[in-house]
Amino acid sequence: EAEVAQSPRYKITEKSQAVAFWCDPISGHATLYWYRQILGQGPELLVQFQDESVVDDSQLPKDRFSAERLKGVDSTLKIQPAELGDSAMYLCASSPQGQGLEQYFGPGTRLTVT
């Protein structure tokens, strides 16, 4: 069964450092999402891509977060500089075009900022 891949699974970084997460969606899925999940809460959408284009980044803190999906396949989410409040699980998901209600999530990257 095809899965969404994410790396690294865990990341510890000091505040003010840069950090990057990688996601490889299920092959053929045009839509890719990055979510942030704080402990005890549901996932919150940060950015959505349709192929290589950003569809929604209204909740992305653009002063420190950036995301790209240059060839419309895998994607990178970057934080620079990291802050203590960025400690969370970062989840990547993908879905077939037009089926946004059925998203397939990766295992996530657990970020701890010290």
Place this chain on the structure above:
Amino acid sequence: LAKTTQPISMDSYEGQEVNITCSHNNIATNDYITWYQQFPSQGPRFIIQGYKTKVTNEVASLFIPADRKSSTLSLPRVSLSDTAVYYCLVGGAGANNLFFGTGTRLTVIP
């Protein structure tokens, strides 16, 4: 997207049927109801989706009354491995911004 309300937590014994109800009073005509399951330290997993009446798959059943203002996820004969957080979401077929809320934390007791 329509706002949903669901219990914060539920406990159940192994082998029992569990019903988790979600309220969505402002559901729109073209909205679907979708449920996700999330285990600790994993991403959410799609369980089931429906529009009206009843939908059943190998994992769960989804009951939707005629007015569609609520829905009930039914898990038959739960086991310890069903301990997870369950999220109810409502949106159109082309919806892209899934609002997860805080979900219902189900704990299955031996």
